[in-house]
Amino acid sequence: xxxxxxxxxxxxxxxxxxxxxxxxxxxxxxxxxxxxxxxxxxxxxxxxxxxxxxxxxxxxxxxxxxxxxxxxxxxxxxxxxxxxxxxxxxxxxxxxxxxxxxxxxxxxxxxxxxxxxxxxxxxxxxxxxxxxxxxxxxxxxxxxxxxxxxxxxxxxxxxxxxxxxxxxxxxxxx
Amino acid sequence: xxxxxxxxxxxxxxxxxxxxxxxxxxxxxxxxxxxxxxxxxxxxxxxxxxxxxxxxxxxxxxxxxxxxxxxxxxxxxxxxxxxxxxxxxxxxxxxxxxxxxxxxxxxxxxxxxxxxxxxxxxxxxxxxxxxxxxxxxxxxxxxxxxxxxxxxxxxxxxxxxxxxxxxxxxxxxxxxxxxxxxxxxxxxxxxxxxxxxxxxxxxxxxxxxxxxxxxxxxxxxxxxxxxxxxxxxxxxxxxxxxxxxxxxxxxxxxxxxxxxxxxxxxxxxxxxxxxxxxxxxxxxxxxxxxxxxxxxxxxxxxxxxxxxxxxxxxxxxxxxxxxxxxxxxxxxxxxxxxxxxxxxxxxxxxxxxxxxxxxxxxxxxxxxxxxxxxxxxxxxxxxxxxxxxxxxxxxxxxxxxxxxxxxxxxxxxxxxx
Numbered sequence: 001x002x003x004x005x006x007x008x009x010x011x012x013x014x015x016x017x018x019x020x021x022x023x024x025x026x027x028x029x030x031x032x033x034x035x036x037x038x039x040x041x042x043x044x045x046x047x048x049x050x051x052x053x054x055x056x057x058x059x060x061x062x063x064x065x066x067x068x069x070x071x072x073x074x075x076x077x078x079x080x081x082x083x084x085x086x087x088x089x090x091x092x093x094x095x096x097x098x099x100x101x102x103x104x105x106x107x108x109x110x111x112x113x114x115x116x117x118x119x120x121x122x123x124x125x126x127x128x129x130x131x132x133x134x135x136x137x138x139x140x141x142x143x144x145x146x147x148x149x150x151x152x153x154x155x156x157x158x159x160x161x162x163x164x165x166x167x168x169x170x171x172x173x174x
Numbered sequence: 175x176x177x178x179x180x181x182x183x184x185x186x187x188x189x190x191x192x193x194x195x196x197x198x199x200x201x202x203x204x205x206x207x208x209x210x211x212x213x214x215x216x217x218x219x220x221x222x223x224x225x226x227x228x229x230x231x232x233x234x235x236x237x238x239x240x241x242x243x244x245x246x247x248x249x250x251x252x253x254x255x256x257x258x259x260x261x262x263x264x265x266x267x268x269x270x271x272x273x274x275x276x277x278x279x280x281x282x283x284x285x286x287x288x289x290x291x292x293x294x295x296x297x298x299x300x301x302x303x304x305x306x307x308x309x310x311x312x313x314x315x316x317x318x319x320x321x322x323x324x325x326x327x328x329x330x331x332x333x334x335x336x337x338x339x340x341x342x343x344x345x346x347x348x349x350x351x352x353x354x355x356x357x358x359x360x361x362x363x364x365x366x367x368x369x370x371x372x373x374x375x376x377x378x379x380x381x382x383x384x385x386x387x388x389x390x391x392x393x394x395x396x397x398x399x400x401x402x403x404x405x406x407x408x409x410x411x412x413x414x415x416x417x418x419x420x421x422x423x424x425x426x427x428x429x430x431x432x433x434x435x436x437x438x439x440x441x442x443x444x445x446x447x448x449x450x451x452x453x454x455x456x457x458x459x460x461x462x463x464x465x466x467x468x469x470x471x472x473x474x475x476x477x478x479x480x481x482x483x484x485x486x487x488x489x490x491x492x493x494x495x496x497x498x499x500x501x502x503x504x505x506x507x508x509x510x511x512x513x514x515x516x517x518x519x520x521x522x523x524x525x526x527x528x529x530x531x532x533x534x535x536x537x538x539x540x541x542x543x544x545x546x547x548x549x550x551x552x553x554x555x556x557x558x559x560x561x562x563x564x565x566x567x568x569x570x571x572x573x574x575x576x577x578x579x580x581x582x583x584x585x586x587x588x589x590x591x
Contacts (some may be wrong), residue, residue, distance in 0.1 A: 032329055036276060039322065059315045067318025071343050076229050078339070079331065133583040135308075 011051055017044030020050075033075040039069050056135040193548035207502055215303045216289050219437045224254040227439055237486035271332040272422070278312075280327035281423065287319040288437045292533035295444055296455050297470060298463035303326050309370035313445060314355055317400065320438075321347050327431070328419035335540045339418035342493060346408060347400060354396035356508035363556045364547075374453035379529060379540035383450040385547040388511050388554055390450040392504060397442040399496075402435060404485040405462035408493055413455050440478060447473035507558055511551075520548045560580055 006084045021031035042065045084095030141147040193203035228243060228251055268274060273304025294312050295304035306312055314556035322346055328340020362368050364385055365376035376382075383390045399406040420431045447453060451473040455467025491499070522528045527542035 030273075031270045032273065032276070032326075037280075055306055056311070059308050059311045063311070063315035063318050067321065069317065071320035071348070073329060074341065075346060125521070 007051060010047065014044040014047035014051070017041065017047065018140055031080060035069050035072050035076065038072075039066055042066050042069075053137070056138075185538055205494075211303065215292050219279045219289060219292055220433075220443065222440060223437055224258075225251075227254045227257065229250075229284045229479075230436070233479060233482040234486040237483055254312050258429070261429040263425050266427065267422070268424040269332055269422045270374055273330040273332070276326050277330040279436075280323050280330060280426070281427040283323040283326065284320065284434040285437075287316060287323060287432050288434050288441055290319075291317045291438075291441050292352060294451055295372045295448060296374050297443075298466035299371075299460055300463045301467075302371055305369055305371045310358055310368040310373065310449075314351070314358065317354075318351065320400075323434075324419050327423070331419075331422035334423050339421065341400075342408060343419055343503070344401075346493075347408065348496060350396045350399035350406075350541060351502075352386060353392050353500065353504040353508045354400060356505070356512055357389040357396060358391035358449070359512055360386045363512075363515060363519060369450060371499070374451055374455060377452040377455055379536055380544045381450060381455075382453040385544050386450075386511075386551060387508070387548070389490045390446075392508055393450065394481075395447060396502065397446065398481065398484070398501075400440040401442050403439055405488040405491050406496060407485075407490055431505055439481065440474075443478040443481060444470070444474045446477050450542070451477070459473075465545075503562075510558075511554055514549065516552050518547055522546055528556065 018041050021037045021039070021044060024037030025034050025041065028037060046058045046061040048056070048067075049061060112148060142152045143149055191203075193206060194200045231253070232242045232250070243253035246252045246256055262506060268277060285328045291313060294306055294309040296302040296305070324340050324347070328336045328343075331337075332487075361373055361376075364382060365373050367373065367376070373382075398404075402408075420428060427555045447470060453473075454463075454470045456465060456469035459466035459469060519528075522543050525542075527546070529536065529539040529543060
């Protein structure tokens with residue numbers, strides 16, 4: 001049975017933000033309104049991170065995602081002809097996309113949520129911060145030779161390559 | 175339960191227990207205490223704003239050899255009140271074709287994004303809105319919300335100048351966020367924590383300004399650009415884009431943008447004082463927390479007045495100069511600075527001259543580490559200024575050579591006729 005306290009209340013408010021914002025993103029006909037709904041949705045996710053006692057992830061969520069929304073609007077202005085009255089276009093790939101989306105949802109549920117709950121649901125009552133690693137563990141794991149330093153470096157190399165590629169494409173021929 | 179002292183000075187710190195003692199529900203008492211704290215922290219910048227406006231105008235006037243506002247109140251100190259009244263009674267215009275809801279939303283985001291910054295500023299050893307373990311990162315995250323308000327305001331106004339101004343402002347703010355973050359990284363590296371209170375505590379022995387002057391100056395410059403202060407006030411270059419992203423706003427909504435901008439400049443000074451000038455650190459601040467507040471205020475005023483004089487003195491740069499100064503000078507310098515500081519901190523640890531434990535709050539124990547870091551910083555400054563000077567000289571010589579060539583050609587041309 002759910003206990004009605006401040007945390008639960010906050011959870012429902014944030015859930016409303018996330019789902020309502022997400023619904024707004026896909027239903028609005030106005031691109032700029034869509035990006036603003038996206039802010040609402042991402043802000044709700046940041047709220048979840050706070051409730052899970054992961055302030056680092058919450059702040060990174062705001063910094064990386066909400067901070068980049070302004071850029072998204074810039075792209076919307078520059079790359080689209082009409083921003084305010086979009087009409088939907090359904091192509092033949094929608095079945096495939098739906099299958100991929102459902103598969104992704106199932107995969108995320110199985111691989112992330114079930115381990116946190118435990119095999120028999122015994123871990124469900126504990127705060128998540130005690131079940132999974134803290135920010136300090138995360139930081140150490142990323143630079144530890146025995147853990148994730150190689151994937152981390154490969155990812156940063158990939159981002160650098162993407163950035164150089166973008167600059168090369170954007171430059172005029174000289 | 176121990177009897178609590180609930181007379182005036184103590185009640186400030188023990189509000190929730192005192193209310194609970196008075197027979198109030200404990201949860202409700204906690205809520206009221208937190209709510210009052212939030213209101214206080216949010217109201218403080220608003221109250222200072224009224225004084226800031228007069229100070230700004232007075233300083234600018236003095237720099238320009240004028241007297242400034244001197245009619246309302248003693249020395250014109252109450253000038254802000256009629257100004258605010260005038261602004262509130264102006265007509266509130268919404269342009270035709272504007273996206274009304276988000277047009278009205280933008281000033282609120284503008285104001286809120288600045289007020290939110292005050293949540294993590296440590297005023298005294300005891301008083302801070304929330305001492306987050308990631309306080310420094312929170313500052314950056316909240317500052318990044320600021321770009322949203324500009325884009326939203328620029329787009330929803332349905333005005334091409336507003337949109338162009340917004341594009342330009344976004345480019346400026348995003349670019350200068352890079353050196354800002356890299357400069358902020360240096361104190362975090364030295365202190366080994368991102369908590370704002372932790373950053374202040376780490377400066378007990380020595381302010382970070384002396385350990386990392388390059389980072390401090392870079393942080394100040396990047397903040398001038400982030401807050402749109404001269405010489406980086408391209409956000410509102412009247413002669414080029416009329417007034418920038420907020421051109422269509424009038425009355426109180428425009429006032430909220432302006433108030434947000436002024437408060438942001440002041441808040442940036444407070445943050446500089448907290449991170450590089452030791453915040454509330456000062457003699458007797460631990461025994462009497464209110465003294466810490468006074469120290470923080472004094473340090474902030476020094477930084478703020480310096481920024482004002484700079485604003486009133488230097489001319490505005492061009493947009494291409496602004497961009498190349500950031501990407502070709504500040505960002506490489508910031509990266510080099512991070513590398514040098516990281517190396518020096520390792521050297522300090524290896525030599526064993528880093529202050530340990532209780533010695534960390536001692537000035538003498540901090541000196542060796544400070545000297546090493548300061549020398550490293552001076553070396554960086556010297557190298558960079560030599561490089562820049564040589565590049566400038568080569569550029570000048572090349573320009574002169576081209577000029578001389580054209581002169582010779584012209585002479586030859588004239589002689590041929």
